[in-house]
Amino acid sequence: xxxxxxxxxxxxxxxxxxxxxxxxxxxxxxxxxxxxxxxxxxxxxxxxxxxxxxxxxxxxxxxxxxxxxxxxxxxxxxxxxxxxxxxxxxxxxxxxxxxxxxxxxxxxxxxx
Amino acid sequence: xxxxxxxxxxxxxxxxxxxxxxxxxxxxxxxxxxxxxxxxxxxxxxxxxxxxxxxxxxxxxxxxxxxxxxxxxxxxxxxxxxxxxxxxxxxxxxxxxxxxxxxxxxxxxxxxxxxxxxxxxxxxxxxxxxxxxxxxxxxxxxxxxxxxxxxxxxxxxxxxxxxxxxxxxxxxxxxxxxxxx
Numbered sequence: 326x327x328x329x330x331x332x333x334x335x336x337x338x339x340x341x342x343x344x345x346x347x348x349x350x351x352x353x354x355x356x357x358x359x360x361x362x363x364x365x366x367x368x369x370x371x372x373x374x375x376x377x378x379x380x381x382x383x384x385x386x387x388x389x390x391x392x393x394x395x396x397x398x399x400x401x402x403x404x405x406x407x408x409x410x411x412x413x414x415x416x417x418x419x420x421x422x423x424x425x426x427x428x429x430x431x432x433x434x435x436x437x
Numbered sequence: 438x439x440x441x442x443x444x445x446x447x448x449x450x451x452x453x454x455x456x457x458x459x460x461x462x463x464x465x466x467x468x469x470x471x472x473x474x475x476x477x478x479x480x481x482x483x484x485x486x487x488x489x490x491x492x493x494x495x496x497x498x499x500x501x502x503x504x505x506x507x508x509x510x511x512x513x514x515x516x517x518x519x520x521x522x523x524x525x526x527x528x529x530x531x532x533x534x535x536x537x538x539x540x541x542x543x544x545x546x547x548x549x550x551x552x553x554x555x556x557x558x559x560x561x562x563x564x565x566x567x568x569x570x571x572x573x574x575x576x577x578x579x580x581x582x583x584x585x586x587x588x589x590x591x592x593x594x595x596x597x598x599x600x601x602x603x604x605x606x607x608x609x610x611x612x613x614x615x616x617x618x
Contacts, residue, residue, distance in 0.1 A: 346502055353495040360487060360606075367614045368480065377618055385610040389603050396498055396599045408444050415448035419455035426459035 344398055352395025359388040443593045447600050450563075454604050457559055458611060461552035465616075469547035474616030477542055479533065483613045486529045487605065490564075493522035494602035497595045504591055509582055512591065513575055519598065520571045523564055530561045553612065560608055563601055570594060 363381035366372055372380065393399040393412075402408050465474070497519045503511030534554070544554045574594055578587055 344498065344502065344505075346499075349495060349498040349502065352498075353491070356491050356494075357488075360491065360609075363610065363614055364484065367618055370618075374618065378615065381610050381614050385606050388606050392494070392599050392603050392606075396494060396602075397596060407441055411441075411445055411448050415451050418452050422452070422455045423459045423462070426463055430463040 344395075344401075348395050352391050355391045355395070356388055359384045359391065439589060440593060440596075443596060447596065450600070451604075454556075454559070454607075457552075457556040458607065461556045461612065464548040464552040467548035469549075471546040471550065472540065472542050474549070474612075477537060477540070478613055478616050479536070480613070480617060482529055482533050483609065486526050486533075487609050489522050489526045489529070490602050490605050493519045493526070494599050496522065497598040501591060501595050504583055504588060507583060509578065512583065513578055516571060516575050516578070516591075520568055520575070523568045523571070523598075527561060527565055527568065530557070534558075557608060557612065560601070560604055563604070567594070567597055567601060570597075 363384045366377060366380060371377075399409060399412070496515050500512050500515035500519060503515055542550055544551050571594060574587070574590055578591075581587055
């Protein structure tokens with residue numbers, strides 16, 4: 326660890342020699358579980374349409390968080406947490422684009 | 438600072454994919470009499486692609502761990518494993534696309550398929566570019582070893598690779614799982 330700390334690149338690094346085999350393995354196992362659950366539910370048609378959509382989206386978001394925490398080491402960033410702030414700004418834009426498009430086009434009578 | 442710059446790039450790439458996801462979701466029902474998602478998607482191949490990319494995200498993490506130990510052989514080895522998994526992923530995706538085109542489901546068939554090929558194809562292109570980058574970096578590492586510069590490059594590349602896995606999770610969920618529901 327000492328040599329990687331010696332080559333830290335200042336503010337906003339957020340990814341410099343953090344992480345251990347344990348954290349990567351936990352992240353990997355969690356990702357596999359979070360992939361298998363929606364797969365089993367969808368392929369066996371175990372739930373209603375709305376419940377399935379909510380469940381598989383929840384699993385995808387959880388897996389996103391798992392990758393951010395265990396693989397991309399977002400939690401281990403030094404403050405000020407520029408990476409986190411940039412990510413939140415990005416997610417606000419992403420949600421606005423996706424949810425806004427769906428909302429507008431659902432009520433777009435011209436297209437139907 | 439350069440790592441933060443790359444992080445900003447990843448966020449803008451997120452926004453690029455958001456527009457493609459929004460387009461796909463809006464156009465998903467417009468099949469124009471052509472094949473629907475249920476008829477088209479072959480889940481075994483998709484499931485294999487998903488686990489291959491997931492594993493490659495893990496092995497790129499193992500490459501970073503090897504680098505942090507100062508283990509050049511381990512670093513290059515795990516990067517090579519990651520690249521091989523990435524190549525398998527792209528190969529499976531190309532086979533899937535070729536199969537679909539042979540069934541008459543081309544990009545011009547319907548709005549659904551235009552959105553589908555643009556979204557999934559853009560992700561596949563990202564993975565392919567990542568592979569070129571990874572092979573180039575393996576060559577540089579074997580010549581120069583682990584220096585502060587190559588170390589930063591490996592960190593940034595592994596961030597990129599994890600990001601591609603995150604995007605694929607949403608492609609898998611929104612396109613494929615919701616398609617065959």
